[in-house]
Amino acid sequence: MKKALIICYYWPPAGGPGVQRWLKFATYLKSFDVEPIMYVPSNPEYPIVDEVILNEVPSDIKVLKRPINEPYRFAKMFSKKKTKTMSSGIISEKKISFVEKLLLYVRGNFFIPDARVGWVNPSVDYLEKYISENKIDVAITSGPPHSLHLIGLKLKESIGVKWITDFRDPWTTIHYHKSLRLSESSAKKHKSLESKILNSADQIIVTSPSTKEEFKAITQKPITVITNGYELHDLKPVMDTSFTLAHIGSLLSERNPLLLWDVLAEIAAEDELFREDLKIVLTGVVSEEVKSSISQVGLSKNCILTGYVSHKKALQLQCNAQVLLLLEINSEATKAIIPGKLFEYMLAKRPIIAIGPKGSDMFGILKETKSGASFTSEDKMALKKQITIYYKQYQKGELTVISEGIEKYSRKNLTGNLATLIKKTIAS
Numbered sequence: 001m002k003k004a005l006i007i008c009y010y011w012p013p014a015g016g017p018g019v020q021r022w023l024k025f026a027t028y029l030k031s032f033d034v035e036p037i038m039y040v041p042s043n044p045e046y047p048i049v050d051e052v053i054l055n056e057v058p059s060d061i062k063v064l065k066r067p068i069n070e071p072y073r074f075a076k077m078f079s080k081k082k083t084k085t086m087s088s089g090i091i092s093e094k095k096i097s098f099v100e101k102l103l104l105y106v107r108g109n110f111f112i113p114d115a116r117v118g119w120v121n122p123s124v125d126y127l128e129k130y131i132s133e134n135k136i137d138v139a140i141t142s143g144p145p146h147s148l149h150l151i152g153l154k155l156k157e158s159i160g161v162k163w164i165t166d167f168r169d170p171w172t173t174i175h176y177h178k179s180l181r182l183s184e185s186s187a188k189k190h191k192s193l194e195s196k197i198l199n200s201a202d203q204i205i206v207t208s209p210s211t212k213e214e215f216k217a218i219t220q221k222p223i224t225v226i227t228n229g230y231e232l233h234d235l236k237p238v239m240d241t242s243f244t245l246a247h248i249g250s251l252l253s254e255r256n257p258l259l260l261w262d263v264l265a266e267i268a269a270e271d272e273l274f275r276e277d278l279k280i281v282l283t284g285v286v287s288e289e290v291k292s293s294i295s296q297v298g299l300s301k302n303c304i305l306t307g308y309v310s311h312k313k314a315l316q317l318q319c320n321a322q323v324l325l326l327l328e329i330n331s332e333a334t335k336a337i338i339p340g341k342l343f344e345y346m347l348a349k350r351p352i353i354a355i356g357p358k359g360s361d362m363f364g365i366l367k368e369t370k371s372g373a374s375f376t377s378e379d380k381m382a383l384k385k386q387i388t389i390y391y392k393q394y395q396k397g398e399l400t401v402i403s404e405g406i407e408k409y410s411r412k413n414l415t416g417n418l419a420t421l422i423k424k425t426i427a428s
Contacts, residue, residue: 001030001033001034001035002033002034002035002137002138002422002423002426003034003035003037003134003135003136003137003138004029004034004035004036004037004136004137004138004139004140004422005037005039005127005130005131005136005138005139005140006022006025006026006036006037006038006039006139006140006142007039007123007127007139007140007141007142007148007151007152008022008038008039008040008141008142008148009040009041009044009116009142009143009144009145009148010022010046011023011038011040011063012050012053012054012056012057013046013049013050013051013053013054014044014046014048014049014050014053015046015048015049015050015053015308015311016047016048016050017228017249017339017340017341018168019053020228020231020311020340021142021168021228021340022038022142023053023056023057024229024231024411024415025411025414025415025418026038026058026061027056027058027061027411027415028411028412028415028416029415029418029419030060031412031415032415032416032419032420033419033423034419034422034423035062036061036062037062037063037064037134037136038061038062038063038064039064039065039066039123039127040063040064040065041065041066041067041068041119042065042066042067042068043067043068044068044070045070048308050310050311052310052311052312053310053311064130066119066122066123066126067122068116068118068119069118069119070115070116070118071106071111071115071118104180104181109180109181109182109183109186112186112189112190112193113145113146113147113150113171113190113193113194114144114145114146114147115145116145116147116148117147117150119147119148119151120147120148120150120151120154121154123151124151124154124155124158127139127151127155128155128158128159131155131159131161132159136161137162137422137426138161138162138163138164138422138425138426139152139155139156139161139162139163139164140152140163140164140165140166140422141163141164141165141166142166142168143165143166143167143168143169143171144168144169144171144174146167146171146193146194146197149165149197149201150193150197152164152165152197152201153196153197153200153201156200156201157200162202162425162426162428163200163201163202163203164201164202164203164204164205164421164422164425165197165198165201165203165204165205166205166226167204167205167206167207167211167215168207168228169207169211169337170211170214170333170336171190171194172187172190172191172194173214173333173336174333175254175329175331175333175334175337177190177333194218195218195219198215198218198219198221199218199219199220199221201221202221202425202428203221203222203223203224203421203424203425204219204221204222204223204224205223205224205225205226205418205421206223206224206225206226207225207226207227207228207338208225208227208336208337208338208361209225209336209361209364210335210336210361211225211336212225214336224417224421226414226417226418226421227338227343227365227409227414228338228340228342228343228414229343229409229410229411229413229414230343230344230346230347230406230409230410230411231344231410231411232347232410232411232412233315233347235312235315235316235319236319237319237320237348238316238319238320239320239322240279240320240321240322242277242278242279242322243274243277243278243279243322243323243390243391243394244279244280244281244320244321244322244323245264245278245279245280245281245321245322245323245324245325245353246280246281246282246283246317246318246320246321246323246324246325247281247282247283247284247324247325247326247327248283248284248314248317248318248324248341248344248345249283249284249339249341250284250285250286251282251284251285251286251287251290251327252285252286252287252290253287253289253290254329255327255328255329256287256289256290256293257325257327257355258293258377259355259375259377259379259380259383260325260327260353260355260383261293261294261296261297261299262297262380263380263383263384263387264278264280264297264299264302264387265297265298265299266384267384267387267388267391268298268299268302273395274391275302277391277394278299278302279302279303279304280294280299280302280303280304281303281304281306281317281321282303282304282305282306283306283307283308283309283314283317284306284307284308284309285308286305291303291305314344315344315348318341318344318345318348318350319348319350321348321350322350322351322390322394322399323350323351323352323353323387323390323399324345324348324350324351324352324353324372325352325353325355326339326341326342326345326352326353326354326355326356326362326366326372327354327355327356328354328355328356328357328360328362329356329357330356330357330376330377331357332357334356334357334360335356335357335359335360335361336361337360337361337362338361338362338365339362342354342362342365342366343406343409345371345372346369346371346403346406346409347406349400349401349403350401351371351372351373351390351399351400351401352366352371352372352373352401353372353373353375353383353386353387353390354366354372354373354374354375355374355375355376355377355383356374356376357376358376360374362374365409368405369403369404369405369406370401370402370403370404371401371403371406372401373386
């Protein structure tokens with residue numbers, strides 16, 4: 001059995017979607033003759049903690065933990081709330097305070113590529129010896145935080161270990177990168193590190209076709225798309241009796257779907273039964289601007305805010321909803337973003353309404369699997385028509401979706417693809 005050392009930051013009890021990818025890869029790798037050995041921080045500053053997810057970690061997975069010093073601990077002296085938000089990668093340009101500007105400047109220019117960079121050298125010192133003594137076949141680094149790729153780079157340079165980089169998100173083209181208030185020299189350093197990592201790794205994994213195309217312009221190294229996916233579960237739907245449109249996950253100002261609220265308000269004004277049946281369920285962090293927008297169109301009474309819930313509860317809410325909402329920032333920089341919840345949505349087998357930028361990769365998957373309908377911010381009449389169709393089907397008790405080919409996105413199938421790539425890298 002081949003041994004893969006997997007270096008990642010997000011690991012249970014971290015909450016949110018970032019932890020699911022490698023938790024599930026690690027769960028299934030042994031069934032493909034690859035032993036995963038996790039290397040994670042022992043004292044991380046996770047923006048969301050979900051103790052329940054600890055129950056999903058298989059007992060036979062070896063997990064190495066080493067301490068990390070993060071500047072977010074000191075930044076909390078200025079603003080605990082803003083620091084927590086920033087540490088999660090959530091950065092807003094709206095109503096930004098002086099303290100936020102200062103923290104962003106320090107974060108972007110003094111901690112390159114990110115605030116976890118202090119973990120790099122101590123990790124390299126520890127892992128050089130561990131890899132040699134335990135006959136590790138390949139090291140895998142997953143980012144963001146992209147500083148973890150520097151661990152892989154230094155291990156590659158020092159001991160020649162086979163190395164795979166996993167980019168769950170882009171680096172210098174991620175939508176919040178420009179918000180970091182980078183100096184010219186800092187911006188160049190980010191670009192230089194990105195290029196060096198992409199040209200030094202043996203294999204590169206990305207989660208979307210657009211990111212693959214972006215990286216192909218930087219490196220000749222092989223790039224493989226392995227998307228996020230869904231985990232099979234035995235939850236049974238308890239269908240909402242209301243016409244529920246549910247969004248699972250953070251919904252912040254930049255993703256505020258003004259088009260959707262306007263369309264729902266218009267239909268509600270035209271159809272009193274629709275207004276009575278409509279429920280908008282938002283699960284997770286919701287910005288004040290989103291709440292205000294819903295209030296302004298007169299739909300506050302139709303809106304339910306559940307706050308953060310466990311992953312299991314989130315899955316149940318997805319199964320129960322009449323329609324699931326997939327919302328992304330309307331920006332060229334977000335075309336490559338395929339939210340992890342898309343795959344769990346598909347497993348729930350409820351119709352999906354996606355709103356995002358033209359040419360979004362998530363639109364392609366929805367079309368391929370026939371799991372829902374996609375709209376840009378200019379598609380008002382088409383969106384209104386689709387919601388009306390769904391509502392009429394709901395009234396008749398016929399609202400469903402017949403998707404195709406979603407099996408390829410199961411976590412186990414995706415892990416098979418990963419295992420093939422790992423063995424290919426080791427053999428090369």
